[in-house]
Amino acid sequence: MSLVKELYEPYVLPARARISTDPVMRRLVDPAIEPAVLERFFIQLNSLGVYMTEPVEGWIRRAGNRCIAEGLDSMGRALLTHSKHEAGHHLLMIEDTHHLVRRWNGRRRPALHVERLLHQHPTDAMRAYRQLHEDTLTSDLPMGQIAIEFEIENLSMVLGPHLLSNGVRVLGRETLEGLSFLKEHVQLDVGHTAFNSRLMEELLQLMPENARMLAELGSQALDIYLRFLGDCMHSAEDSLWNPTEAVA
Numbered sequence: 001m002s003l004v005k006e007l008y009e010p011y012v013l014p015a016r017a018r019i020s021t022d023p024v025m026r027r028l029v030d031p032a033i034e035p036a037v038l039e040r041f042f043i044q045l046n047s048l049g050v051y052m053t054e055p056v057e058g059w060i061r062r063a064g065n066r067c068i069a070e071g072l073d074s075m076g077r078a079l080l081t082h083s084k085h086e087a088g089h090h091l092l093m094i095e096d097t098h099h100l101v102r103r104w105n106g107r108r109r110p111a112l113h114v115e116r117l118l119h120q121h122p123t124d125a126m127r128a129y130r131q132l133h134e135d136t137l138t139s140d141l142p143m144g145q146i147a148i149e150f151e152i153e154n155l156s157m158v159l160g161p162h163l164l165s166n167g168v169r170v171l172g173r174e175t176l177e178g179l180s181f182l183k184e185h186v187q188l189d190v191g192h193t194a195f196n197s198r199l200m201e202e203l204l205q206l207m208p209e210n211a212r213m214l215a216e217l218g219s220q221a222l223d224i225y226l227r228f229l230g231d232c233m234h235s236a237e238d239s240l241w242n243p244t245e246a247v248a
């Protein structure tokens with residue numbers, strides 16, 4: 001059995017289970033969800049998601065540099081290469097926001113403003129997400145970044161396809177044109193997750209004693225990301241049902 005399965009996964013399974021049991025995640029993949037709520041959710045996911053995605057390249061690069069500084073050369077170089085594959089992904093979210101808002105404004109009310117959406121205040125979960133990365137990268141265990149990335153890319157691989165297919169079912173195929181970030185990540189993160197799991201295996205061979213700590217970091221990241229998805233859903237609903245308190 002792999003070390004990932006033996007030493008790490010037992011401690012992340014409760015967090016991973018919430019991808020399919022959390023009430024918000026269940027609603028997002030439920031064909032009975034109100035179409036306007038799902039459409040508005042996708043707009044929030046992309047516009048707020050820029051804040052979550054823009055620093056990813058830098059986080060992975062910093063983890064790579066820390067590994068090299070600590071003598072973990074091959075792992076460090078692998079991270080530096082992976083960091084380049086994450087460059088500019090937030091730009092897809094900006095494009096998707098433009099696309100989705102144009103489509104929304106052509107058919108629905110209240111009218112939305114892209115610039116206001118892109119300048120919304122980050123929620124607590126969003127701030128916590130950045131903070132977790134900062135704390136990890138400046139800690140004695142910067143390789144915790146690998147566990148965080150492992151869980152988040154696994155999330156897009158596991159939840160992404162269901163989210164996309166529900167989007168098509170509820171909103172029609174045209175909606176895919178405004179979901180390029182999600183579409184690309186459903187495909188890309190299969191490869192990235194395989195890469196992360198090899199790196200995790202290597203890491204656990206070096207430091208099996210840190211397995212539980214790594215799993216706690218991975219679980220925290222996943223929990224925070226699920227909270228973020230919950231924020232996107234709740235703000236989507238608020239903006240529809242209480243337009244005077246709308247976030248944008």
Ligand SMILES: [Fe+2]
Pocket residue numbers: 085086089185
């Ligand atoms: Fe990405």
Ligand SMILES: [Fe+2]
Pocket residue numbers: 086153188189192
């Ligand atoms: Fe990725």
